[in-house]
Amino acid sequence: MDRLLFGDNQFFGVNHMSEEKARAQAMRFQSVDAVMGVLDAAYDAGVRTFMCTTHDRVGEIADRVRLDRERYADFAFYPCMPYAHKYANAVTEDGMLGAVKRFLPGEGLMNAAIRGGSSMARKDIDGITTLLIDAEMKMFQGLRTPVVFLQNVIVDLLLGLGFNAAFRVFADHVRERYGAEPGFITMNLPALVPVLEAQGIEDPIVCSNINKLGFRMSGGVAAYERTLREHRFRAIAMSVFASGAIPAEEAIEWVCAQPNLESIVFGASSERNIRQTRDLVARHWDLQPVLA
Amino acid sequence: MTSTSRATRIAVAGIGKMGLSHLAIVNAQPDLEVAAVCDASGMVRGVLEKYTGVVTYDDYDRMLREVELDAVLIATPSRTHASMVRTALERGLHVFCEKPFTLAVQDATELTALARSKGLVTQVGYHNRFVGPFAEVKRLLDAGAIGTVTHALGEAYGPVVLKPKGGTWRSRKEEGGGALYDYAAHPLNLLNWYFGGATSVGGTVLRPIFSRETDDEVHSTIHFAGGESANISVNWSDESHRKMTTRMTIWGTAGRIFADRQEIQVFLRDGAAVPEGYERGWNVRYGTELTGGVGFYLRGEEYSAQIEHFAERVREGRTDGVNGFESAAETDRVIAMLIADAATAAPTLAPTPTATPMAGPRHAEVRRPRRRVRFPWGVPQPAVQLELREGS
Ligand SMILES: NC(=O)c1ccc[n+]([C@@H]2O[C@H](COP(=O)([O-])OP(=O)(O)OC[C@H]3O[C@@H](n4cnc5c(N)ncnc54)[C@H](O)[C@@H]3O)[C@@H](O)[C@H]2O)c1
Numbered sequence: 172m173d174r175l176l177f178g179d180n181q182f183f184g185v186n187h188m189s190e191e192k193a194r195a196q197a198m199r200f201q202s203v204d205a206v207m208g209v210l211d212a213a214y215d216a217g218v219r220t221f222m223c224t225t226h227d228r229v230g231e232i233a234d235r236v237r238l239d240r241e242r243y244a245d246f247a248f249y250p251c252m253p254y255a256h257k258y259a260n261a262v263t264e265d266g267m268l269g270a271v272k273r274f275l276p277g278e279g280l281m282n283a284a285i286r287g288g289s290s291m292a293r294k295d296i297d298g299i300t301t302l303l304i305d306a307e308m309k310m311f312q313g314l315r316t317p318v319v320f321l322q323n324v325i326v327d328l329l330l331g332l333g334f335n336a337a338f339r340v341f342a343d344h345v346r347e348r349y350g351a352e353p354g355f356i357t358m359n360l361p362a363l364v365p366v367l368e369a370q371g372i373e374d375p376i377v378c379s380n381i382n383k384l385g386f387r388m389s390g391g392v393a394a395y396e397r398t399l400r401e402h403r404f405r406a407i408a409m410s411v412f413a414s415g416a417i418p419a420e421e422a423i424e425w426v427c428a429q430p431n432l433e434s435i436v437f438g439a440s441s442e443r444n445i446r447q448t449r450d451l452v453a454r455h456w457d458l459q460p461v462l463a
Numbered sequence: 464m465t466s467t468s469r470a471t472r473i474a475v476a477g478i479g480k481m482g483l484s485h486l487a488i489v490n491a492q493p494d495l496e497v498a499a500v501c502d503a504s505g506m507v508r509g510v511l512e513k514y515t516g517v518v519t520y521d522d523y524d525r526m527l528r529e530v531e532l533d534a535v536l537i538a539t540p541s542r543t544h545a546s547m548v549r550t551a552l553e554r555g556l557h558v559f560c561e562k563p564f565t566l567a568v569q570d571a572t573e574l575t576a577l578a579r580s581k582g583l584v585t586q587v588g589y590h591n592r593f594v595g596p597f598a599e600v601k602r603l604l605d606a607g608a609i610g611t612v613t614h615a616l617g618e619a620y621g622p623v624v625l626k627p628k629g630g631t632w633r634s635r636k637e638e639g640g641g642a643l644y645d646y647a648a649h650p651l652n653l654l655n656w657y658f659g660g661a662t663s664v665g666g667t668v669l670r671p672i673f674s675r676e677t678d679d680e681v682h683s684t685i686h687f688a689g690g691e692s693a694n695i696s697v698n699w700s701d702e703s704h705r706k707m708t709t710r711m712t713i714w715g716t717a718g719r720i721f722a723d724r725q726e727i728q729v730f731l732r733d734g735a736a737v738p739e740g741y742e743r744g745w746n747v748r749y750g751t752e753l754t755g756g757v758g759f760y761l762r763g764e765e766y767s768a769q770i771e772h773f774a775e776r777v778r779e780g781r782t783d784g785v786n787g788f789e790s791a792a793e794t795d796r797v798i799a800m801l802i803a804d805a806a807t808a809a810p811t812l813a814p815t816p817t818a819t820p821m822a823g824p825r826h827a828e829v830r831r832p833r834r835r836v837r838f839p840w841g842v843p844q845p846a847v848q849l850e851l852r853e854g855s
Contacts, residue, residue, distance in 0.1 A: 184705050188749050189725050197705070296514065327761050331487025333515045358760035362491070386751050389760040416751045 172220075172318070172376070173460045175452060176249065176436040177213045177445075178409065179223040182206050187414035196440065203231045212442035214246060216449055217458070222249040222378075222436050224322070227257075230310035237313060251320040251356060252307040296337060301344045308349065318376055319345045320354035330363055339370045352376055356409075358387050361394040364402045374405060378436065381408035383417050383425040400430050407434045419451060427455035470496040471557075471777050472532050476523050476547060477539030478502040478511065481561055481588075484761055485538050488770050491759035495774050499530045523547055527554055534584075534777055537561060540632045541639025545570035552577045557584040557777045559770070563648045564791035566639050568799045571792035578788055584776045586769070586784070587791035589652040591709055593765035593772070595753030596727040597653060600711060600720055603729065604657055606738050610717030615657070615693040617650030621707035623699040627673045634674055641677030643669055643798060647697040649709050651685075652794040654695075657713070658687040661797040667804035672700045683801050724763075725750050 180186070184197030200206050210221060210232065223229045229250075236243045308316070321341050329337045342353035354376040357363045367375045380387040381395060387410060388395050399406055411426045412419060426435060435452060439445045452458065473495050475486045482502070490497050501520040502508055508519040520526035527535070527550060534557035537547050545565040551558050552574065564587045565571045578585045591597050604612065623633075623645070632638040633645065655661070663686045669678035681697040699707075710723045717735035721728045729746040731737055757767035769786065776784045 187725065187751060190708060190723055193705075296510065324762060327759075328484065328487050331491045331759060331761060332483075332511070333490060333517075336514055359491075362759065384751070385756060387756070387760060387764075389757055391756070413751055414749075416749060 172405065172407075172434050173218070173247075174434050174456055174458050175218050175449060176220045176222045176407065176434055177210070177218045178436045178438040179221065179226075179229070181438040181440045182209075183224070183226055183228070187410075188416075199440070203228065203235065206232060207235055209440060209442075209445075213439075213445050214243070216442070216445050218445060218449060219245045220247045220249055222251060222320070224254045225250055225252045225307040225310065226254045233310050233314055247315045247317055248311055249318045249320060249354065250308065250311055250316055251322050251354075253303065253322060253325065254307075255322055255324045297340050300337060300340050301348070304341070304344055305348070316349060316351055318354045319349060319351045320356050320376075320378065323356040323358050326355050326357045326363065327359055330357070330359060330366060335366050335370055338367055338372060342370075342372045342375065354378060354407075359389045361390040361398045364398050364404055367404070368402065374403060376405045376407065376433075378407035378409055380410040380413075381406070381426055381429060381432070382411050382413045383422060384413040386410060386413035386416065396429070399432065405433045406431060407436055408432055409436045411435055411437065419448070423448070423451040424455065427452065470494050471534055471774060472496050472498040472530075473534040473536060474499045474501065474526055474530060474532050475536045475538065476501045476526075477537060477543075477561075478504075478507050479538065479540075482536075482538035484766065485536055485561075485770070488759060488761050488767050489536060492770060492774050493758070494778055495770075498532055499526050501526045524550060527551065527556070532556055534558065534773075538588075541566060541644060542632070542637065544639075545574065548574050549577070552581060552583060555581060555583070557773075558788075559586045559588070559773045560788075560791075561588045562652070562791065562794075563639060563644050563798065564788060564795050566637075566644075566795075568792070568796050571788070571795040575788040575792050579782070582780075582782060584773070584780070584782055584784075585788040586773045586776070586786045587788065588769065589649065589786050589791065589794070590763070590765040590769050591649050591653055591724075592656060592785050593768040594724050595750045595755075595764075596722040596724065596748070597711065599727050599748065599753050600653075600713065600722045601656060603720060603738060604713070607736050608718065608729070608731065608738050608741070609713065609715030609720060610732075610735060612658070612689070612691045612713055612715045614714045615654060615691060616710075616712040617654050617693060617695045618710040618712075619646040619650050619695075619697045619699075619707065620701040620704045621646065621699050622702045622704060623707075624673050624679050625700055625702055627675070634677060636677045641669075641674070642679050642697055642699040643677075643681050643801060646699045646707065647681040647695055647801075648794055648798060650695055650697065650711065651797050652791070653709075653711055654685065654687075654693050655790060655793040655797065657711075658689060658691045658693070660688065660793045661685045661800060662688050664797065664800045664804045667801045667808070669801070669805040672698075681801070683804065685797065727753070 181196050182200045184193045186193035186196065236246050345351050345353045353372065355363060355367065356378045358380060360377060360379040364377060385392045408426050412422045437448050439448060471494060473489060475482055475489060475497060478486060478500055486497065486500060489495050497517060499518040499520055500511060501523050503521060508521065511517050512519050535551045536559040537544060538561045539547060541563055544560055545567065548558050548560050603609065633640040665684050667683040670680040671677060672679035679698065679700045681695060683695050685693045685695065708723060713720045718729065718731040726747060726749045729741060731741060731743050733743060737743060754764045757764050757771060759767055761767060772785060
């Protein structure tokens with residue numbers, strides 16, 4: 172894994188500080204060209220992994236990358252699925268089962284319907300889960316996706332419910348079908364890691380908020396530090412600036428000092444900020460990728 | 464019930480969109496134990512039972528009879544709230560109920576009295592009161608920071624109904640569907656928190672945009688006992704918002720406050736009673752600093768914080784606290800006032816003619832309608848008919 176990963180919140184109007192900023196970003200990044208401009212700047216600055224939701228618009232970015240394989244030879248996508256709003260809105264409109272039906276992949280509909288339909292009848296989640304994963308992965312066909320993440324909304328929902336077998340289903344399918352490492356995003360790192368261990372998921376990649384403020388580090392900073400020190404997993408830190416609440420230097424210095432951290436995912440909208448973050452991190456870390 | 468050292472035994476009724484997230488949060492609380500869940504859907508029960516081992520029921524009353532419980536969380540469609548809450552209270556259970564509390568003011572009043580007579584802990588899921596910036600507004604108003612409040616604007620926008628469609632209870636008024644119950648209830652409840660019960664309302668518009676039976680847009684002027692007036696502006700057919708956005712703007716003689724989930728912006732004039740940590744002129748504080756952490760996070764601190772608050776109150780047997788039935792009943796009351804007021808101005812119920820052009824691109828797909836639908840206002844809507852066929 173690269174030590175610096177590029178996130179996508181800024182492209183899709185997600186900002187934890189201000190609706191106004193979120194809207195300004197949504198306007199600025201309405202065109203794929205604007206998004207590609209920033210991704211190119213990141214790529215040229217050596218930040219070559221794009222950790223992104225399976226938003227429809229990411230499909231357009233994937234198309235661009237596919238079209239210019241030479242330029243993007245080292246470009247990797249880390250898809251994070253599912254894009255939850257898509258499903259939440261569908262559930263509101265169609266109810267839960269209606270929503271599942273809506274997202275069955277278009278191609279091989281018969282096959283999908285059988286896998287999905289009979290798995291629904293048996294109340295068996297394997298079929299339907301793998302089906303939804305495949306539907307979300309379609310947009311990345313032919314591209315490098317060495318790590319595939321399950322989004323925090325789903326991870327933490329399953330974790331809270333105690334639906335632990337689903338983590339294993341996800342991990343196995345991602346490894347077998349896509350030759351990728353399974354990743355899990357969570358706002359509850361200390362609670363999640365032991366559950367993944369108990370499911371026999373070896374050395375999972377886990378991405379969570381890790382910042383000096385303790386912002387969205389449920390269970391508290393101390394529990395996070397303990398988890399990082401005492402458990403075997405590959406940790407990625409996100410929200411290291413706590414949405415801008417911590418000054419950049421202070422934020423990076425603190426996070427780079429955390430034990431056993433493998434990568435940092437950050438978002439930025441300009442070449443200047445990308446390079447600034449990269450250079451800050453380079454002062455504390457060797458930026459060579461960590462090999463698994 | 465007095466405080467106990469063992470975990471509170473709670474059941475969750477209605478495992479839909481909201482109930483599922485409540486179940487996850489409740490299940491993650493160290494001092495709550497999920498003793499059973501209840502849902503009408505066999506699929507939902509089967510999957511939960513098989514993968515999480517939770518005990519499930521299809522019948523709420525039977526669950527309450529058979530399972531030893533201290534409390535119940537109700538997240539079924541709104542129409543069912545009143546009777547389910549009543550059964551629970553009669554059995555001496557503490558109740559957390561999703562919003563809106565009831566669909567009839569009389570139910571709300573009776574249930575509030577019943578809970579009080581039994582000394583039970585009650586709470587309704589108006590989670591915005593647990594959002595840092597909205598709670599800060601309350602604190603500032605109570606401290607008189609912006610002087611005498613004259614006016615407020617409560618807003619809620621989001622992308623729920625974006626085309627003529629509707630296969631769920633949300634599209635039926637008698638079930639508690641519509642933007643009034645679903646969206647407007649939130650800013651209304653905040654206004655109740657800030658200014659108390661409404662004394663009168665006027666100029667209410669409950670307007671369908673794409674829905675057949677229910678309102679997609681809500682506007683009204685509301686008056687409060689302290690002399691404050693408020694406008695509400697609500698639209699759940701607004702795709703310019705990525706998700707639901709609730710906002711509050713309040714004008715006072717000594718300043719102005721704007722708040723949403725992310726931040727609070729406060730302008731204080733000369734002569735304002737400047738609270739600690741604030742200064743004259745503009746002040747901006749972010750949710751990141753105003754919102755405390757939670758033990759288990761799922762989808763916003765406020766959803767967990769309200770459950771933590773309920774659990775703590777039950778543990779300590781505290782009937783006071785945030786979002787008790789009495790406060791939610793005030794919101795039911797203002798909702799009823801809006802419905803009555805809108806009915807006196809019935810013509811505004813007609814969907815705006817622009818609804819048709821907005822659905823324009825879809826017209827090309829409309830085949831000859833098989834069924835003619837008569838609308839009260841006599842405007843046939845081809846796009847609506849298409850949806851009727853698809854929906855069946
Ligand atoms: N606080 C909020 O912001 C918020 C958001 C969404 C919903 N809600 C409220 O939560 C409640 C549920 O909404 P939802 O969106 O989850 O609806 P939903 O339709 O997704 O879920 C309702 C669930 O209740 C079950 N059910 C229906 N009747 C039942 C009965 N008699 N006994 C047992 N189970 C029954 C259904 O099978 C379904 O699973 C509503 O009152 C709604 O207003 C609040």
